[in-house]
Amino acid sequence: MxxxxxxxxxxxxxxxxxxxxxxxxxxxAVKQVPGLEFIPSGHWVANPELGLVVRVDGSTKKPDTQVSVPGLTPGSQVVQDETHGYVVGSDDVTIFGKSTLSVEATVPAPVKGERSVPVQAAGGAYSVFRQSGRIVRLGLDPQVFDAGGPVGSPVSTSDGTVWVHRTDSGAICRLARGATNLDCPTVAPAGHTGGLTVAGDRVVFVDTTADSMSVVEGKGLGTAVKLGVDAPPNARIAPVDAAGRVAVLDPAGRRMHLVEARVDDKGALAEQRPPAETVQLPDGEYDSPSVSGDSVVLLDHKSNSVRTYDNRGRQRHSAAIPQEKGKPELVRGEDARVYVDGSEGKHVVVVDKDGSMQPVPVVGAKPEESRKPVPPPVQPTTTKPADTNADRPVPPPNTGRPVPPPQTRTNQAQPPPQAQPPVRTPPPIPVTSPGMPPNLAIAITPQQVDATVTWGAAPANGAPVTAYHISWTSQGGRSGTDSVPGTAFTYVIRGIWQGADHPFTVTVVAQNSAGRGTPATANAAPPKxxxxxxxxxxxxxxxxxxxxxxxxxxxxxxxxxxxxxxxxxxxxxxxxxxxxxxxxxxxxxxxxxxxxxxxxxxxxxxxxxxxxxxxxxxxxx
Structure with a gap:
């Protein structure tokens, strides 16, 4: 050199x-450790006669929690997010805390004069008003997003995004979790009818004009694949696939097609697919199909019954719906079960993921003022006449004809009316320890030695949650415990890593007057x-x-x-x-x-x- x-x-x-x-x-950016979210099991229903909203547990098929809501109107819908429930009536929305079991606020209805479609997505509760094309993210300050025209049935994906299809312009719009505006980057072919579904957690547009379907991509539709069946323009599409097949209902033809819709690793629909299965249905008046687990659910208003099918079209179960005034309604819960709500809120039919069904009476205690004992009615009294001989019969004259036996006279006073039985109210739901706190998650950043733990409101099960107890153990030897009030849903563990890459376990358990409930547990480690x-x-x-x-x-x-x-x-x-x-x-x-x-x-x-x-x-x- x-x-x-x-x-x-x-x-x-x-x-x-x-x-x-x-x-x-x-x-x-803070990252969520994958696989730590717990989906809440259960469904809230409004019973105006009792003045209550009652939670029906989807696993046990029993009502387990209630909230008194004064002024409930018939037809009110209940939608929930992680911490609150929203009773959507015709004029207002009543908000109650799921941990406090009490009404916290009432706000005017964001859209009036139209019944909404409830949507429970990850991280949010929504009401979708199809005719006016408005999506409402419910909360103390509800946010209204206008699609600009009428929309079809909404769908949602696991990331909390709500999707709608404009039935006039063909625009496909999405409202992401926490977004402040509605984004409509994709447009279906002009003049084509159809609807949205979700297959493999990808949004799919089912084109009933071209008898095809395509994955909705970033700014357009993916490759179209043929359905293999003739779908009418008014076909009703299930909101999600049933084990890889999408149900397409032909109401006029009284048949249901089950179309293969599996998505490959690249997010595209497979072109080589088995043929669709077609099920001929009894004469009936059918709602849009829904899906519970891997079972397709059909509600027939004509026979007032529910039928379930597997994804090959074989019928699994059929059951009559308890009679109530008005039409029942299918609601798909965030726990992937389907709930059939009676129009008066007196019954719920839980459709489990295997297609089995269980009717559940919606019972609960009325508000305290309606539990006053009913006093027994006053018993009327009678006075015996002074002349006791007046009660003796007078012998008839001797006419030579047979004389019938004398009739014994009774006291002329009317017998006392029987006491009416007291009005019976349903027994109060017994208080039990809280359920498992949902959506347990741990937020971590590579530069910090702390861990931020978050969770949702645990099912209160009859009494307000008073505290959450947090405990943690690290493989590096660090451990600890602490408690926060029942209204808190976050906790920061200081120094859990201290420069070492040791995995650790966090447990959160709720407590009410009945004691501590089922704990939620999560494991986490610093990013690799x-x-x-x-x-x-x-x-x-x-x-x-x-x-x-x-x-x-x-x-x-x-x-x-x-x-x-x-x-x-x-x-x-x-x-x-x-x-x-x-x-x-x-x-x-x-x-x-x-x-x-x-x-x-x-x-x-x-x-x-x-x-x-x-x-x-x-x-x-």
């Missing part, structure tokens, strides 16, 4: 800054460390003997914490050499270094440390 080249690159000149907390380049080195051109090197001489700026992330590493620079210039520099990572395994000043445009430089190579950077003047 020439002397000139030696003079161009001194042995080493460096300024080292090992930073304890790496700035924006290292900051990562992926060592990475980012190399950029740094600031001017003041001690360099050449013009346009700059430091190499080195950013190390994801390395072992508190560990010594040697950083070596490299160049495509064959005459370059440098002994490198040693540094120590911080408690999070990160480090920042300005070192190895360099000049000489056109060369490519890079660094290595701990067996990891940085990006290659073309050096410029």
């Amino acid at each position: 020439s002397e000139r080249k030696h003079s161009r690159w001194p042995l080493v000149g460096l300024v080292v800054a090992v930073v304890a907390a790496v700035t924006l380049a290292l900051t990562g 460390r992926v060592p990475k080195i980012d190399l950029t051109k740094g600031p001017i090197a003041p001690r360099c003997d050449h013009e346009n001489c700059y430091w190499m700026h080195i950013l190390m992330t994801g390395f072992k914490p508190n560990t010594q590493y040697k950083v070596d620079p490299h160049s495509t210039d064959s005459g370059y050499s440098n002994p490198g520099h040693s540094l120590r990572t911080d408690a999070d395994g990160n480090a920042v270094l300005n070192a190895f000043f360099y000049h000489g445009a056109g060369h490519t430089v890079w660094v290595t440390a701990g067996g990891v190579e940085s990006n290659r950077l073309e050096w410029t003047e």
Whole structure:
């Protein structure tokens, strides 16, 4: 190597800054540990006669919790999110706490004069008004989103996004979880009828004009595949697939098609598919089909019955619906069960995921003022006449004809009316310990040693939740316990990692007057460390003997914490050499270094440390 080249690159000149907390380049968004959300089991129904909204547990098929709601009107719908229930009436929305079991607010109905379709999606409760094309995200301050025209039946995906299809323009719109505006990036073919469904957690447009279906992609529709059946323009589409098949109801033809709709790993519908199954239905008046687990559910208003089928069209069960005034309604819960609500809120039929059904009477205690005992009626009294001989019969004259036996006279006073039995009210639901807190999740960031634990309101089961108890254990030996009030749904565990990658377990259990309930448990660990080195051109090197001489700026992330590493620079210039520099990572395994000043445009430089190579950077003047 020439002397000139030696003079161009001194042995080493460096300024080292090992930073304890790496700035924006290292900051990562909070991530949810996958697989930690628990879907709430159960369905709320309004019973105006009792003045109650009652929760029916989908697993036990029993009512287990109630809230007194004064002024309930017939036809009120109840929709729930993680912490609250919303009683949607014709004029207002009543909001109650699921942990306090009490009404917290009443707000005016955002849309009046139209019955909505309730939607319970992850992280939100919605009312969709199809005729006016409005989607309402329910809350203390309800948000109204206008699609601009009438929409078809809504669907939702597991990420909490609600989707609707404009029946006039063909626009397909989505409202993401927490979004502040409605986005309509996709449009179905002009003049085509159809509806939305969800298959493999992908939204699919079923085109009943072209008898095809396509996955809804970012800004358009994917490749169309044929249904293999003739679907009429007014076909009714199930909101989700049943074990890979979508139910398409032909109401006029009294038949149901079950169309294969499996989505491959790339998010596309498979073109090679088995033929559709067609089921001929009895004469009836059918609602749109729904799905419970892997069972298709049909509600027939003509026979007032429910039928369930497997995804091959074989009937599983059939049951009559308890009689109530008005029409019953199918509601698909967030627990993937279907609930058939009676129009008066007196009965719910729970359709389980295997297609079996269980009618559940909606019972509960009336408000306290209606439980006053009914006093027995006053018994009327009679007075016996003073002349007791007046009661004796007078013998008839002797006429020679047979004389009938004398009739015994009774007291002329009317017998006392029988006491009316007291009005019987349904027995109060017994108080039991709370259910499992839903949606337990742990938020983590690579730069922090803390863990933020969140959960939803546990089913109160007859008495307000007064506290949540949190406990945690780390494989590194750290453990602890704490408690928060029953209105709190978050807790921060300080120093759970302390620079180590030990997995840990968190348990949250609710308590009410009956004691502690079923605990929710989650396991978590810091994100897997992926060592990475980012190399950029740094600031001017003041001690360099050449013009346009700059430091190499080195950013190390994801390395072992508190560990010594040697950083070596490299160049495509064959005459370059440098002994490198040693540094120590911080408690999070990160480090920042300005070192190895360099000049000489056109060369490519890079660094290595701990067996990891940085990006290659073309050096410029």
